[in-house]
Each structure stands twice: as structure tokens, then as C-alpha cells.
Amino acid sequence: MEKEPRLQSETARRILAAARDVFAEHGFAGTTVDAIAKSAGVNKATLYYQIGDKETLYAEVVRSVLESTVDDFQKGIRQAKTPEEQLRHYIRTMAATVEGNPWLPRIILRELAGGGVSLPEVVLQSFGRLLVALTEILDAGAKEGIFVKTPPFLIHMMVMGALIFYKTSAPIRARAPQLLAEKILQGRQPSSLEVASEVETLILKAVLK
Amino acid sequence: MEKEPRLQSETARRILAAARDVFAEHGFAGTTVDAIAKSAGVNKATLYYQIGDKETLYAEVVRSVLESTVDDFQKGIRQAKTPEEQLRHYIRTMAATVEGNPWLPRIILRELAGGGVSLPEVVLQSFGRLLVALTEILDAGAKEGIFVKTPPFLIHMMVMGALIFYKTSAPIRARAPQLLAEKILQGRQPSSLEVASEVETLILKAVLK
Amino acid sequence: MEKEPRLQSETARRILAAARDVFAEHGFAGTTVDAIAKSAGVNKATLYYQIGDKETLYAEVVRSVLESTVDDFQKGIRQAKTPEEQLRHYIRTMAATVEGNPWLPRIILRELAGGGVSLPEVVLQSFGRLLVALTEILDAGAKEGIFVKTPPFLIHMMVMGALIFYKTSAPIRARAPQLLAEKILQGRQPSSLEVASEVETLILKAVLK
Amino acid sequence: MEKEPRLQSETARRILAAARDVFAEHGFAGTTVDAIAKSAGVNKATLYYQIGDKETLYAEVVRSVLESTVDDFQKGIRQAKTPEEQLRHYIRTMAATVEGNPWLPRIILRELAGGGVSLPEVVLQSFGRLLVALTEILDAGAKEGIFVKTPPFLIHMMVMGALIFYKTSAPIRARAPQLLAEKILQGRQPSSLEVASEVETLILKAVLK
DNA sequence: AATGAATGAGGTTTCATTCAT
DNA sequence: AATGAATGAAACCTCATTCAT
Numbered sequence: 001m002e003k004e005p006r007l008q009s010e011t012a013r014r015i016l017a018a019a020r021d022v023f024a025e026h027g028f029a030g031t032t033v034d035a036i037a038k039s040a041g042v043n044k045a046t047l048y049y050q051i052g053d054k055e056t057l058y059a060e061v062v063r064s065v066l067e068s069t070v071d072d073f074q075k076g077i078r079q080a081k082t083p084e085e086q087l088r089h090y091i092r093t094m095a096a097t098v099e100g101n102p103w104l105p106r107i108i109l110r111e112l113a114g115g116g117v118s119l120p121e122v123v124l125q126s127f128g129r130l131l132v133a134l135t136e137i138l139d140a141g142a143k144e145g146i147f148v149k150t151p152p153f154l155i156h157m158m159v160m161g162a163l164i165f166y167k168t169s170a171p172i173r174a175r176a177p178q179l180l181a182e183k184i185l186q187g188r189q190p191s192s193l194e195v196a197s198e199v200e201t202l203i204l205k206a207v208l209k
Numbered sequence: 210m211e212k213e214p215r216l217q218s219e220t221a222r223r224i225l226a227a228a229r230d231v232f233a234e235h236g237f238a239g240t241t242v243d244a245i246a247k248s249a250g251v252n253k254a255t256l257y258y259q260i261g262d263k264e265t266l267y268a269e270v271v272r273s274v275l276e277s278t279v280d281d282f283q284k285g286i287r288q289a290k291t292p293e294e295q296l297r298h299y300i301r302t303m304a305a306t307v308e309g310n311p312w313l314p315r316i317i318l319r320e321l322a323g324g325g326v327s328l329p330e331v332v333l334q335s336f337g338r339l340l341v342a343l344t345e346i347l348d349a350g351a352k353e354g355i356f357v358k359t360p361p362f363l364i365h366m367m368v369m370g371a372l373i374f375y376k377t378s379a380p381i382r383a384r385a386p387q388l389l390a391e392k393i394l395q396g397r398q399p400s401s402l403e404v405a406s407e408v409e410t411l412i413l414k415a416v417l418k
Numbered sequence: 419m420e421k422e423p424r425l426q427s428e429t430a431r432r433i434l435a436a437a438r439d440v441f442a443e444h445g446f447a448g449t450t451v452d453a454i455a456k457s458a459g460v461n462k463a464t465l466y467y468q469i470g471d472k473e474t475l476y477a478e479v480v481r482s483v484l485e486s487t488v489d490d491f492q493k494g495i496r497q498a499k500t501p502e503e504q505l506r507h508y509i510r511t512m513a514a515t516v517e518g519n520p521w522l523p524r525i526i527l528r529e530l531a532g533g534g535v536s537l538p539e540v541v542l543q544s545f546g547r548l549l550v551a552l553t554e555i556l557d558a559g560a561k562e563g564i565f566v567k568t569p570p571f572l573i574h575m576m577v578m579g580a581l582i583f584y585k586t587s588a589p590i591r592a593r594a595p596q597l598l599a600e601k602i603l604q605g606r607q608p609s610s611l612e613v614a615s616e617v618e619t620l621i622l623k624a625v626l627k
Numbered sequence: 628m629e630k631e632p633r634l635q636s637e638t639a640r641r642i643l644a645a646a647r648d649v650f651a652e653h654g655f656a657g658t659t660v661d662a663i664a665k666s667a668g669v670n671k672a673t674l675y676y677q678i679g680d681k682e683t684l685y686a687e688v689v690r691s692v693l694e695s696t697v698d699d700f701q702k703g704i705r706q707a708k709t710p711e712e713q714l715r716h717y718i719r720t721m722a723a724t725v726e727g728n729p730w731l732p733r734i735i736l737r738e739l740a741g742g743g744v745s746l747p748e749v750v751l752q753s754f755g756r757l758l759v760a761l762t763e764i765l766d767a768g769a770k771e772g773i774f775v776k777t778p779p780f781l782i783h784m785m786v787m788g789a790l791i792f793y794k795t796s797a798p799i800r801a802r803a804p805q806l807l808a809e810k811i812l813q814g815r816q817p818s819s820l821e822v823a824s825e826v827e828t829l830i831l832k833a834v835l836k
Numbered sequence: 837a838a839t840g841a842a843t844g845a846g847g848t849t850t851c852a853t854t855c856a857t
Numbered sequence: 858a859a860t861g862a863a864t865g866a867a868a869c870c871t872c873a874t875t876c877a878t
Binding site for chain 3: 653654655656657732733736737739740741742743744746751752755758759762775777778779780781784785787788789791792793795796798799802803804807810811812817822825826829830832833834
């Protein structure tokens with residue numbers, strides 16, 4: 001249950017990668033162990049030998065996905081100097097992470113829907129550190145008199161919400177009737193990166209004095 | 210598969226209400242027909258007699274929940290006059306709807322996570338009408354020179370994202386270590402309505418010239 | 419788990435009868451639910467619907483087998499008057515019960531081997547009542563001066579042990595080399611009832627003053 | 628399948644000792660090869676390399692346990708002179724063997740319950756020799772006119788039955804309600820050796836003229 | 837309209853055994 | 858001689874669905 005990722009065998013890594021994709025696609029209950037094993041190219045019993053039961057497997061996937069994600073976040077943020085630059089960096093890093101980890105948004109959505117019952121303590125702590133970083137950025141900006149005072153949690157929700165909702169609603173948007181799409185989206189389906197830059201613009205306008 | 214809602218018997222309504230709650234709690238795959246029947250206080254066979262199979266039941270739940278929600282939205286928006294008032298009204302209506310329908314956020318999250326495969330056409334259309342309304346508000350504001358030009362879809366994502374994420378992350382926030390909570394939330398867990406009003410402030414600041 | 423036997427459906431009775439035989443033959447771990455279902459002529463899922471899981475099924479079998487057995491015992495004993503007659507009756511009743519319930523000896527042996535972990539409280543109580551009856555017989559005989567004082571539990575063990583061991587060792591005796599059998603058994607394989615009568619003779623001789 | 632015991636390696640002995648305990652505890656079907664390997668502190672594959680498959684392992688355990696037991700029996704019996712002394716010795720030796728080999732009673736019970744299908748020929752022969760010895764004792768006593776004529780097999784069953792049942796019923800007796808225990812056992816739980824001596828008294832009284 | 841009962845299909849997990857090292 | 862890893866087969870159990878009443 002508590003395998004040090006660095007010590008994982010190649011087989012275990014293959015299984016976890018497969019599990020990550022299948023869980024992201026179908027959720028916990030909708031995923032069958034058979035599907036994971038097949039996707040990983042191993043026998044079902046091997047999966048149990050290497051990792052454990054379905055719940056352990058899921059917990060391990062959630063942990064590794066969210067923890068590594070948060071690590072990426074933090075590295076990104078430290079590179080900027082002024083609060084404004086840091087806040088921009090924060091948004092860009094989040095966008096890049098969402099973009100680079102296609103399974104992430106859906107796993108986050110499902111965890112939220114499920115009340116986060118599968119989130120291990122260690123993930124909560126990583127998350128906390130991320131929010132602390134954002135809090136420090138906003139506080140610094142407020143102290144310098146360039147930001148209005150805003151609750152960090154809310155900023156996080158708006159940024160994450162916009163990015164994740166935009167990303168995951170893609171298949172639904174694709175089904176929109178032609179006419180509608182033109183009216184609302186002006187015929188364009190902006191890429192995630194364009195959206196991220198628009199989010200950046202809006203959030204900055206909302207926060208800057 | 211397509212029962213006219215007005216013709217529903219009392220039994221059918223009880224089943225659908227139970228299904229709505231159980232599906233919201235556990236998702237489609239995580240829900241058993243047995244659990245719905247038990248929660249509705251009817252025999253499983255009765256459920257099949259009244260509604261149909263599990264998929265039909267889910268589709269019916271999603272349809273009724275989202276469609277009625279969108280109807281509420283639209284009624285709310287029309288009551289305001291100036292674009293600014295309308296935009297505020299839009300956000301407040303959304304917040305009130307999320308607040309008044311506890312099952313809504315989780316169903317939306319799961320639908321997004323699942324790519325919206327269970328969303329019937331009619332729901333997409335309702336959604337479209339909602340976005341058209343928002344588009345008209347933003348366009349009117351831009352034409353009057355009080356709003357900057359912003360993509361309506363993005364505004365929608367930011368508002369919905371913030372509201373739904375805040376609502377559904379409550380159980381996770383409750384697990385946050387004391388120290389962290391104080392730093393980030395300053396010890397307060399604002400109510401959903403307070404959050405909605407802060408979202409309103411931020412969005413308006415972002416959109417107003 | 420606590421079905422009143424009188425209220426059991428025909429199907430449930432068929433399943434329990436099949437389970438009784440298969441468990442007696444192969445023990446708990448050696449029995450598959452598939453085998454019971456097949457032997458009962460019902461679908462495996464029906465078995466779960468009617469009774470419950472394997473453990474519940476086994477507990478129910480042990481309970482019903484041992485409880486009804488003890489009831490038989492008690493009826494038999496009450497019919498005799500003098501302590502000597504009662505003690506003879508006790509032994510004969512036990513022999514008849516072992517003879518009439520082929521699955522009983524093996525289930526008792528397995529329960530003893532397993533430490534009786536599956537014996538429900540109610541079975542223990544029945545057993546207790548049986549031993550109380552035997553105790554009263556021996557005490558009465560001792561008071562009348564016709565029995566020597568002997569521990570009731572030991573008498574019970576010797577009688578049961580002899581009867582059950584004789585019964586269950588039949589397949590092993592059948593494998594004995596010809597020559598040996600002649601020497602030990604004088605070529606005869608006495609029937610269970612003959613053995614019971616010899617047990618009766620021996621026990622009485624041991625107990626009578 | 629037939630390894631000469633003298634040639635067994637230390638590892639093989641460790642495995643067999645572990646197997647003996649685990650099989651006694653859980654029976655053949657209830658035992659997993661994993662459990663034995665773990666209990667022996669060796670890798671599962673080593674177990675297969677050293678002994679063979681599960682059935683071979685079990686047969687080897689049964690053979691060694693019962694055979695060595697019978698050897699002990701025979702040594703003990705030869706030390707006494709008169710038939711009465713020999714018969715007493717027989718019972719005491721059996722009691723001592725049961726007492727000194729805690730796994731023996733349960734393995735015997737399970738073998739009886741299973742019809743002795745796992746008893747190898749060699750075990751049957753040892754058993755036969757034991758019964759021949761008992762037969763000779765009883766015959767000698769009868770010829771000297773001090774014993775009544777009794778079937779040796781029955782004596783064996785009664786003695787073994789009483790000893791083994793008493794031993795293995797200990798956990799069940801421990802669960803007996805206080806009140807009952809006092810009535811039947813007069814508050815005492817006699818040790819196995821006390822019980823053996825009472826068995827001796829009773830059997831001798833039954834057999835002596 | 838409602839239900840107890842039944843079931844095929846499929847899900848999760850275990851286990852004896854083998855193999856490459 | 859010993860072991861970590863792998864696996865086919867089979868075990869237990871669940872669940873959506875149907876049917877007779």
C-alpha cells in the first residue's frame with residue numbers, strides 16, 4: 001500500500017499508468033480490474049501481486065497523480081519575482097499541468113463528486129502547500145498595494161474551475177448545434193492555452209487595483 | 210424511454226427523486242438499482258415497470274435535473290434591466306440554483322468527467338439557450354461601452370467552476386489541518402452565498418471597463 | 419441469518435439439505451458454493467438470494483443439524499424410568515441419531531477439529547441441556563446406590579467417541595488388509611447397531627456398582 | 628513423492644513442521660501453500676522444490692505424524708508384564724501421545740471426517756500393528772480369565788474417542804455458560820492427564836471380570 | 837400496479853503452480 | 858538451493874434484468 005515510487009518495478013509502473021488512464025476514463029466504479037490488466041498487458045493476478053486490490057490501486061493512482069502535479073506547480077511558481085508575475089506564473093503553471101496530464105481533470109472532478117473520500121492525507125498536505133504559496137503571492141501583492149484583497153481559495157477555485165471545466169467540456173461543446181456554436185463561441189474553439197491566457201487576463205484585471 | 214413528465218404517477222416521482230439522490234451520491238456505475246428501489250421504498254420490479262432500465266432512469270434524472278435548473282436560470286435573468294444588473298442576476302441565480310439543488314453539482318461534475326455521454330439532446334439545447342442569454346448580456350454591455358469584450362463561455366466556466374468547486378470541496382476542506390485552514394481561509398469557512406457574492410464582485414471587476 | 423425454519427420456502431429447504439450433505443462430505447473450506455447450488459438444482463444467485471453467503475449457509479446448516487439432533491435426544495431419554503434404563507436409553511438414542519443422520523458425525527468431527535468456531539450460541543445451549551439430562555441420570559443412579567460416581571462429561575465423550583469414530587472409520591476399515599481384519603475384527607464388520615449394543619454393555623458394566 | 632526422511636534437509640524439516648501445524652489448524656482445504664511457506668519462513672517456490680505439491684506435502688505430514696505416533700505407542704506397551712498392566716499402559720501411552728502432539732487429534736478428526744482418503748498404506752499398516760498389539764493384550768487377559776471378552780476395536784474407539792474428544796472440545800467447553808459448567812463439570816476443568824486416568828479406571832472396570 | 841423469486845453474466849479476489857534467474 | 862514474479866483456473870459474490878402471480 002505504501003510503495004516508494006522509486007522502488008517500483010517496471011511492471012508496477014505499467015499497471016499504474018494503465019490504471020490512471022482507465023480510472024480517468026470510467027471512474028472507480030465504472031472501471032473493471034480486467035480492463036486495467038488488459039490495458040497494462042499483464043495477467044490480472046499479477047496486478048494483485050504487484051499492487052493489491054482495486055481500492056489500493058485507485059488510491060495509489062490518485063496519490064501519485066495529484067502529488068506529482070502539485071510538485072510541478074510549486075517548481076513553476078518559484079521562478080517569478082513580482083507578485084503580478086508570480087500570479088501569472090501560477091495560472092500558466094496550472095494550465096500547463098492540466099494540459100500535460102490529460103487524466104488529471106477527470107480524476108479531480110470525480111474526486112470532488114465523491115467527496116474526496118479517496119484522497120490520502122499526503123495529497124491534502126500537498127494541496128495545502130500549493131494554496132499557501134498562492135496565499136503568499138496575494139498577500140505580498142496586497143502589501144505592495146497593487147492587489148485588492150481577495151480570498152486565495154476563491155481565486156484558486158475560479159482558475160481551476162475555468163480550466164478544468166473548459167477542458168472537460170470539450171466533448172460536449174463538440175456536440176453543440178452549429179448555429180449555437182457560432183453565436184456563443186464565434187465559431188472558434190480556442191485551444192486550452194488560449195483559454196488559459198484569457199483566464200490570466202480576466203483574473204489579473206479582477207485582482208489588480 | 211421518453212415519458213411525458215406531466216403524466217408521471219406518484220410512484221414514478223418517488224422513484225425518480227430517490228434515483229436523483231443516489232446517482233448524485235455514487236455516480237452511474239456506483240449506483241445499484243437495488244439501492245434506488247430501497248431508497249424509494251418500492252420493489253425493484255416496480256421500478257422497471259414504472260421507468261425502465263438503469264440507463265433510462267439515469268437519463269431521465271439528468272434530463273429533469275438539468276432542464277429544470279436551466280429553466281430557473283432563464284426566469285431569473287429576465288427580471289433585470291441594465292447589463293450590469295443582468296450579469297449580477299445571472300451569477301446570483303446560478304448560485305441560488307446550486308444552493309437549492311444539492312445533487313446538481315455532483316451530477317454536473319460526473320457528467321463532465323464522463324464526457325457528457327448521458328446528456329440528452331434536449332439538455333444540450335437548454336444549455337445553449339442559457340449561454341445565448343449570457344452572450345446577449347455581455348454583448349449588450351459591450352455595445353453600451355461598460356463591459357470589456359470577454360468570451361461568454363469563459364465567464365460561464367469561471368462562475369460555474371468557482372461555485373461548484375467551492376460547494377463540492379466542502380468535505381475535503383473539512384479535513385484540512387487546523388494550521389493550514391487558518392492561513393488560507395483565515396479560519397472562516399464562508400457560506401456558499403458569501404462566496405457567490407465574492408464571485409460576483411470579482412467577475413464584475415474583471416468585466417467592467 | 420435468523421430464518422424461522424417453519425417459514426422457509428421450499429427452495430431454501432432444498433438448498434439447506436444440499437448444503438448439509440456437501441459440507442458433511444467436504445468440510446467448509448473444501449466445499450464450493452457452486453457444488454451446493456448444483457446439488458440443490460438452483461442457480462448460484464438464488465442461493466445467495468435465499469440464504470446469504472457461504473458462512474451464513476454453513477452456520478445455518480450446523481445449527482439446524484445439531485439443534486434438531488439434540489431435540490431427538492431429549493425426547494428419547496424421557497421415556498425411561500429407572501436410571502439404568504435411562505442410561506441405556508441415552509446410549510441407544512445417541513446411536514439411533516448417529517445412524518439416522520449420516521451427515522452428523524462428520525460435521526461434529528469437523529467442528530471439533532475447527533475448535534467449534536462456527537457453533538452458534540443456541541447450539542451450545544442445546545448441548546448443555548443434553549448434558550444436564552445425562553448428569554441427572556447419573557446423579558440419580560448414584561443416589562440410589564446403583565451407579566459409581568462418574569463424571570458425566572467423560573461418559574458422554576466415551577459414548578459419542580466410540581459411536582462416531584466407529585461410524586466414520588468405516589471407509590478406513592474397509593481398506594484394511596485381509597489378514598489384519600481377521601485377527602482384529604474376527605472377520606466381522608459389526609453393524610452400527612451391534613456396536614451400539616456393545617457400547618451399552620461396556621458402559622453399563624463400567625458404571626454399575 | 629516418497630522422500631526418505633533421513634535424507635531430509637534442515638529446510639525440508641522446517642517446512643514439514645510448519646505444514647503440520649497449519650494443516651492441523653485449518654485442515655487440508657483450508658490451508659494455503661502461502662501460509663505454510665510464510666510460517667516456515669521460506670519462499671513458496673522453495674517449498675515446491677523441497678517437497679512437492681500441496682497433496683504430497685499433506686500426505687507426508689499425515690504419514691510422519693501418525694507413523695511416529697504409532698511407534699511411540701508400541702514402545703510403551705512392551706514395557707509392562709501382566710495384561711492388566713499392559714492395558715493400563717496402552718491407555719496411558721495413548722494419552723501421553725495425544726498430550727505431547729497437539730496437532731495429532733485434529734489431524735485424526737479431519738482424516739476421519741474425510742474418510743481417510745489421504746492416509747497412505749503405510750499408515751494403515753502401522754495402525755494395524757497397534758491394534759494387533761491391543762488384541763493380543765485383551766486375548767491374553769481373557770485366556771488368564773481376568774478379562775471379559777471385548778472387541779479390541781471397540782476398546783480402541785472408546786479410549787481414543789474419549790481422549791480426543793475431550794482434548795478438542797476444550798475451546799467449546801470454554802464457551803459454556805457459567806451455570807451449566809458448574810452443574811456438569813462441578814466447576815472443574817480436569818486436565819487431560821486427570822481425564823486419562825479416569826478413562827483408565829472406567830475401561831478397566833468395564834473389562835475386568 | 838406491484839412484488840417475491842429467479843438467474844445469466846460478469847465482477848473481484850485467491851490460490852496452486854511454474855519459470856527465469 | 859532459493860527466490861521474486863507471473864499466471865490460469867477457479868473461487869466467492871453482485872447486479873441488472875425478467876417472470877409468474
